[in-house]
Amino acid sequence: xxxxxxxxxxxxxxxxxxxxxxxxxxxxxxxxxxxxxxxxxxxxxxxxxxxxxxxxxxxxxxxxxxxxxxxxxxxxxxxxxxxxxxxxxxxxxxxxxxxxxxxxxxxxxxxxxxxxxxxxxxxxxxxxxxxxxxxxxxxxxxxxxxxxxxxxxxxxxxxxxxxxxxxxxxxxxxxxxxxxxxxxxxxxxxxxxxxxxxxxxxxxxxxxxxxxxxxxxxxxxxxxxxxxxxxxxxxxxxxxxxxxxxxxxxxxxxxxxxxxxxxxxxxxxxxxxxxxxxxxxxxxxxxxxxxxxxxxxxxxxxxxxxxxxxxxxxxxxxxxxxxxxxxxxxxxxxxxxxxxxxxxxxxxxxxxxxxxxxxxxxxxxxxxxxxxxxxxxxxxxxxxxxxxxxxxxxxxxx
Numbered sequence: 001x002x003x004x005x006x007x008x009x010x011x012x013x014x015x016x017x018x019x020x021x022x023x024x025x026x027x028x029x030x031x032x033x034x035x036x037x038x039x040x041x042x043x044x045x046x047x048x049x050x051x052x053x054x055x056x057x058x059x060x061x062x063x064x065x066x067x068x069x070x071x072x073x074x075x076x077x078x079x080x081x082x083x084x085x086x087x088x089x090x091x092x093x094x095x096x097x098x099x100x101x102x103x104x105x106x107x108x109x110x111x112x113x114x115x116x117x118x119x120x121x122x123x124x125x126x127x128x129x130x131x132x133x134x135x136x137x138x139x140x141x142x143x144x145x146x147x148x149x150x151x152x153x154x155x156x157x158x159x160x161x162x163x164x165x166x167x168x169x170x171x172x173x174x175x176x177x178x179x180x181x182x183x184x185x186x187x188x189x190x191x192x193x194x195x196x197x198x199x200x201x202x203x204x205x206x207x208x209x210x211x212x213x214x215x216x217x218x219x220x221x222x223x224x225x226x227x228x229x230x231x232x233x234x235x236x237x238x239x240x241x242x243x244x245x246x247x248x249x250x251x252x253x254x255x256x257x258x259x260x261x262x263x264x265x266x267x268x269x270x271x272x273x274x275x276x277x278x279x280x281x282x283x284x285x286x287x288x289x290x291x292x293x294x295x296x297x298x299x300x301x302x303x304x305x306x307x308x309x310x311x312x313x314x315x316x317x318x319x320x321x322x323x324x325x326x327x328x329x330x331x332x333x334x335x336x337x338x339x340x341x342x343x344x345x346x347x348x349x350x351x352x353x354x355x356x357x358x359x360x361x362x363x364x365x366x367x368x369x370x371x372x373x374x375x376x377x378x379x380x381x382x383x384x385x386x387x388x389x390x391x392x393x394x395x396x397x398x
Contacts, residue, residue: 004171004245005234006396008082008227009339010074012184014050014220014326018077023343027372029352031325033206033218036188041110048205049188050220050327060143065104065130066186068139070223070332075140075180082227083239084178086144094144095176096137097167098183098225099152101159101331101386103133105187133159133331140180148176156386157293159183160224160334161394165248167228177230182335184223193219199258201295207328208355209292209321210299210363217293220327224335226342242342243396246379247277251391258387260301266391267302267383271309274381274393282313285395286375287344289337289382290367292321292353293328298385303363318375320368324354334384338394341380345398350375 009019014032016022025032034053036045057069058076075098079086086094107130111123129135134152141150149170153162160183167181196202201216208214234241251270255261275282291302307314322340323329329336340351349372356369379397384390 001172002174003231004168004228005231006226006242006342007229007234007239008078008084009242009342010077010081011222011224011336011339012052012055012070012074013222013336014052017052017055019081019339023347026322026325026340026343026351027347027349029325029354029370029372031354033327042106043190045190045193049218051188052221064139065107066221067100067104067184067223068130068136070186071098071136071184071225072139072143074182074184074223074225078180078225078227084227086146091145091147093148093177094146095148095167095170095179096140096146096150097153097163097170097179097181098137098140099154099159099163099331100133100136100183100185101154101156102185102187102192103135104130105189105192107131109189109191136184155390156388157328157330158334158384158386158390158392159331160336161338161382161384161392162334162390164226164335164338165392165394168245168248171228171230177233179228180225181228182223182225183331185330185332186221187330188219188221203294206355207294207324209294209324209353210360210367211356212358212360214294214296214299216295217323217328220329222326222329222336223332224339226335226338243345243398246395246397247274248394249273249277249392253389253391255389259297260385262297262301262304265308266389267305267385268308270391270393271306274395278395282310282317285317285379285381286377287341287350287380288317288319289341289380290319290321291383291385292323294324299363302383302385303365306365314365318350318366318368320351320353322351337382338396341382341396345377345380348374348376
């Protein structure tokens, strides 16, 4: 089975429109929350969110939905960072594993009323070409003329991680030599926020993961893309290697559509599978990137499962919930958190968890509250959890 490495990263986030800006803000613990602002073509929304600001879409993507624009910008950055030139590659050996948890919700919101008044086939086609969650893969393939396999994955808030894992499997199984992998979301709309409010998942004021006064998440937007490659290929072209995939695993809980039962064991089994695959002990993990949505039960479930999987060693692992800095980027979260792990390894620090001031006694692990800390990081783990019971984890080493 082929060994997979990551040789390029790109992102668009509420605390940086590229990986360089994101890295600097991550280390400083910048929180990207603001009052929701909208264009004149979109209905106003009250409240706070983690939005993208001062973003310039690629010229060829100006009429596309924001989630596609973010993905294309992040793909451009990741390809350039990797040193790969698609025009000089065998494009039948370049795969795509890029998706979204929601698709073009802002396009849907913007044009739904107009379509109801005038059921134009042209307008319907425009909405469709910007709406379905897998459509960004099509736009990537068209722009870079990629003819290799494409495997978009949709798994709610675990979509970003699942997309990367599907890309890894494509290379492991020798379906491709390289893969563009990741996800994006731009679903800050009236419909989606109404749904989250009805679920009682939205925060009343701020995101406070693992804090006694936590009340939920705030929505974030953006995208993350990584370039996956065979280890032998990366070595042959003397590429910069951010990290090597040591293990990856799927998990599942069937207890409830939008929450995880404290009596379940899905994440515990997933984490134990990672340890078995990589043949390591929990003490070897230098940084754990948490799902950390600041929901009452979600944080308790995640903490309990980590303790069950890692035992006493769980208390010694530095970890953090960086959604408190960038918001819940939904489908993009999992891949942006993988990028966070890569940056932590490269730059030697543990990112912080913002707004953790009054720890919940039942959430008693090392969440790195408030301020990042310097630490040599050689092995990282990232966890994602999604509505519908989807779970996943990945181990990445230097």
